[in-house]
Amino acid sequence: xxxxxxxxxxxxxxxxxxxxxxxxxxxxxxxxxxxxxxxxxxxxxxxxxxxxxxxxxxxxxxxxxxxxxxxxxxxxxxxxxxxxxxxxxxxxxxxxxxxxxxxxxxxxxxxxxxxxxxxxxxxxxxxxxxxxxxxxxxxxxxxx
Numbered sequence: 001x002x003x004x005x006x007x008x009x010x011x012x013x014x015x016x017x018x019x020x021x022x023x024x025x026x027x028x029x030x031x032x033x034x035x036x037x038x039x040x041x042x043x044x045x046x047x048x049x050x051x052x053x054x055x056x057x058x059x060x061x062x063x064x065x066x067x068x069x070x071x072x073x074x075x076x077x078x079x080x081x082x083x084x085x086x087x088x089x090x091x092x093x094x095x096x097x098x099x100x101x102x103x104x105x106x107x108x109x110x111x112x113x114x115x116x117x118x119x120x121x122x123x124x125x126x127x128x129x130x131x132x133x134x135x136x137x138x139x140x141x142x143x144x
Contacts, residue, residue, distance in 0.1 A: 008041040016120035023099040038062040061089045075130040103135035
């Protein structure tokens, strides 16, 4: 992969927040999804450490559901991660641990959604997601 744009904007095109999801390398010795986790990028920033700039990201983690892809869809499932006191699990990571963008598909229930819910609400209101391995060839290789 040459270059990919990951967005973390409070106002995308002066309308709504855009916080992309990413595959984060959490275990470099494990292969593909077993060595990666999914996170939502909330902000990018740099800090100075020993006279060097360190590029970082604030992320909100997702936990994998199970140890293998869903047998019906062949896609991994994730859910938002929470701390012991039931707040979203945020962390600061080095941007070198971001492998590539990830696309999440909400797992819809059986009830109808309100017409007021739009695409920019999706990562805030659903409790379970599929990791879309069909988004591109990188995702297919990682999440298969």
